[in-house]
Amino acid sequence: MSASVSSPSQQHFVQAVEAYAPRLYRHLLYLLEDPQDAEDVLQEAFLKAYRSLDTFQGRASLSTWLYRIATNEALMHLRRRRSTPLSLEALSPDDGPPEEILLTHWQVLPEQALLSAETRQVLDDAVARLSPALRAVFLLRDVEGFSTKETAEILGISTDAVKQRLARARLRLREALTRYFAADEEARP
Amino acid sequence: MSRTLPPGCRRWLDAIALYVDGDLEADLCRALEAHLQDCPDCRVLVDTVRQTVYLYRAAAREPVALPPDLHRRLFARLPGLGEEGSAVGRTDAAPSEAAP
Numbered sequence A: 001m002s003a004s005v006s007s008p009s010q011q012h013f014v015q016a017v018e019a020y021a022p023r024l025y026r027h028l029l030y031l032l033e034d035p036q037d038a039e040d041v042l043q044e045a046f047l048k049a050y051r052s053l054d055t056f057q058g059r060a061s062l063s064t065w066l067y068r069i070a071t072n073e074a075l076m077h078l079r080r081r082r083s084t085p086l087s088l089e090a091l092s093p094d095d096g097p098p099e100e101i102l103l104t105h106w107q108v109l110p111e112q113a114l115l116s117a118e119t120r121q122v123l124d125d126a127v128a129r130l131s132p133a134l135r136a137v138f139l140l141r142d143v144e145g146f147s148t149k150e151t152a153e154i155l156g157i158s159t160d161a162v163k164q165r166l167a168r169a170r171l172r173l174r175e176a177l178t179r180y181f182a183a184d185e186e187a188r189p
Numbered sequence B: 001m002s003r004t005l006p007p008g009c010r011r012w013l014d015a016i017a018l019y020v021d022g023d024l025e026a027d028l029c030r031a032l033e034a035h036l037q038d039c040p041d042c043r044v045l046v047d048t049v050r051q052t053v054y055l056y057r058a059a060a061r062e063p064v065a066l067p068p069d070l071h072r073r074l075f076a077r078l079p080g081l082g083e084e085g086s087a088v089g090r091t092d093a094a095p096s097e098a099a100p
Ligand SMILES: [Zn+2]
Pocket: B009, B012, B035, B039, B041, B042
């Protein structure tokens, strides 16, 4: 079969690449923490999606399908990169709720300070400290905005597992951010 | 010394983390709300989890910068799309039309 760009599915694909590449790239950058890896995996994912266009045909939503391919590529990449086995199936003991839950109100920051470069760094560092199992769920639900059901489809896990991981991820991130935004100076490191 | 959550409230942790965007079964939600009435500590948790999620969602709405030329490298690897297709998909095969 000779690929022709004028076929409707290919045109659709070109539009999808243009529409989703920035969000997918950000998702992969968060997951992989390396710009070159994120681009490599993005390319692999689009290549894979392009080759299996025939099998797509609207079974799932296009975005869910693309995120599933890209997220799976990223997790395979992480498995290859790490010497320790990486499990998406089971949570490790480190994925439980934080040992200590600080009860400190946050200082009220002016709107523009909320997303200063410094704050962004704090947010990104906190995500980077999550295990891949928690990180993938948090990114899909709270950063990319997928529903619990869509996130379960993308990752191939149950909705209960999505909820549990999302809860654990949010609690860990809250703990990290509380240490930064604490209204009470004593709570800061 | 800053205060930490009393051990008796730890069982509410997962529920509180999911409460902030309504991803909680009705029964559990009602039970949690009854607890929150009487527990200022867990109310602090609800507030700060909500702020955490709010911050990440606000950050996610910021535009994403793609590495320069990523589209071109991407389309160059897709058979049939590398040399034609959309304007962003053009490769070095058409240097005269490439941006300076
Ligand atoms: Zn409580």
